[in-house]
Amino acid sequence: MNTAQTLGDFLRSRRTRLDPASFGLSGRRRTPGLRREEVAQRANISSTWYTWLEQGRGGAPSAAVLERICAALMLTNPEREHLFMLGLGRPPEVRYRATDGVDPRLQRVLDSLDTSPSIIKSATWDVIAWNRAAAVVLIDYGALPPGQRNILRFLFSDPAVRAKQHDWESVARFVVGTFRADVARAGLASEVGDLVDDLCRISPDFERMWRDNQVFGHSEGQHVKRLMHPTFGSIEMEYSLFAVDGRPDLSMLVYTPLDARIAKRIRSAVSSIEERVAAAPVTAA
Incomplete structure (x- = not known):
């Protein structure tokens, strides 16, 4: 399995599921979801490099970049972990949430x-x-x-x-x-x-x-x-x-x-x- 291509496929699938209207974006679109440049802008990374990531040729992103992409794509915790496994071969750092009890x-x-x-x-x-x-x-x-x-x-x-x-x-x-x-x-x-x-x-x-x-x-x-x-x-x-x-x-x-x-x-x-x-x-x- 080509890990870089799998990473790109996952990013593209998460991008295309997002509703542009929920981000205040309007206008006719040929394909569903956000555009690559819009995700890149939300993640504060180069549009060209994000395009390469989706194409499986962007290299290994850093943990900080992956975190920004997670936020830009509004990934759930399981999706965030999956993205880190694809991009870095390890899970992300634990997110600690103070709590007083359990369900x-x-x-x-x-x-x-x-x-x-x-x-x-x-x-x-x-x-x-x-x-x-x-x-x-x-x-x-x-x-x-x-x-x-x-x-x-x-x-x-x-x-x-x-x-x-x-x-x-x-x-x-x-x-x-x-x-x-x-x-x-x-x-x-x-x-x-x-x-x-x-x-x-x-x-x-x-x-x-x-x-x-x-x-x-x-x-x-x-x-x-x-x-x-x-x-x-x-x-x-x-x-x-x-x-x-x-x-x-x-x-x-x-x-x-x-x-x-x-x-x-x-x-x-x-x-x-x-x-x-x-x-x-x-x-x-």
């Missing part, structure tokens, strides 16, 4: 995992959704203000969370290294500056680990989390990280208990909470 469909997925503590975290490691098993085993995120639901804050400032860790030093070092990689990949190094500064101020341990500049990938961990839980005792859980469809800045972290007896006790605790919630009187708004 009901994804929350139902979390809730269906009644024995597996599960959370949705952002690229900045803020926990934006969780299930009741996570509240029982990990931490009651709902009892915290939204701005405090950050995994690094728990780990370095909450003595109860620290006491649960089987090997806090190793866990903390791995978390800091993967956090550093995640925020860099998402282009958010400057956005987390306040968080990093705050953690350095309140935790000498975090400052020490942050200064080490270690970087880890999620696949480098042992994929087993060990906790000393005040109710369940010693817990071992495998953990898996999943991408969230349509949101590359989010990921779902699922912990699966290795002991069937622990899983049964977690399910029982979750059921008790659900029963209490169901029995609670409904207050008028």
Whole structure:
């Protein structure tokens, strides 16, 4: 397959689907969509070079140029990713969108995992959704203000969370290294500056680990989390990280208990909470 020609064909198909009238353009046209020079003007690139791109002879465009073409053609996120794969052979940088929660469909997925503590975290490691098993085993995120639901804050400032860790030093070092990689990949190094500064101020341990500049990938961990839980005792859980469809800045972290007896006790605790919630009187708004 001729990648340059495929890129050109894709650009042409996206250009011809656009309605000139929606851009305030009038006049009779022999072909549907915008003209090549109009797309080039919107993208602030040479009309000649854009024509060459569509003809499969424009060379490899830069990421910045592709971003301008994406905006000019009003591409969706999947179309943007496809254009980058054709033009550069890699996906574009993640677009981070701050959010306070997830849609009901994804929350139902979390809730269906009644024995597996599960959370949705952002690229900045803020926990934006969780299930009741996570509240029982990990931490009651709902009892915290939204701005405090950050995994690094728990780990370095909450003595109860620290006491649960089987090997806090190793866990903390791995978390800091993967956090550093995640925020860099998402282009958010400057956005987390306040968080990093705050953690350095309140935790000498975090400052020490942050200064080490270690970087880890999620696949480098042992994929087993060990906790000393005040109710369940010693817990071992495998953990898996999943991408969230349509949101590359989010990921779902699922912990699966290795002991069937622990899983049964977690399910029982979750059921008790659900029963209490169901029995609670409904207050008028």
